[in-house]
Amino acid sequence: MNKQKVAKAELAARISERTGLTRKQASDVVSAATGLMIGALRTGQTVGLPNLGTFSISRTAERQGVRPGTTDRITIPAGKKVRFKISTGLKDKL
Known part of the structure; x- marks a missing residue:
């Protein structure tokens, strides 16, 4: 690919x-x-693009994680992330 x-x-x-x-x-x-x-x-x-998909923002909850390279527990703060949902038209073309 x-x-x-x-x-x-x-x-x-x-x-x-x-x-x-x-x-x-x-x-x-x-x-x-x-x-x-x-x-x-x-x-x-939200932003919809025909035959491509839809972009939207979603909120993430505060959660516990591990600091990379160590075993230290950390709190990852709540935040936002961009989500993309592919259109069925594009999915069929791929």
């Missing part, structure tokens, strides 16, 4: 080829889209 990453520059280049936008314009579109998605997640909204 190929595990290469498609970075922002490559994504912008591919968008540019398909849409006729310049690479700079395509890069601005990618930046704007990711910025809007982050902003929505920060306000507690």
Whole structure:
């Protein structure tokens, strides 16, 4: 399985080829889209992308853990994490 990453520059280049936008314009579109998605997640909204999936924020509870490399018990504070639920359309295509 190929595990290469498609970075922002490559994504912008591919968008540019398909849409006729310049690479700079395509890069601005990618930046704007990711910025809007982050902003929505920060306000507690979910972000759904058709045929891809849905991003959401979930809260994690405080829990006990072990400090790596030692046997010291530590308390891991409550926090937030980003969750991604794949769409059935994408799942079927993979």
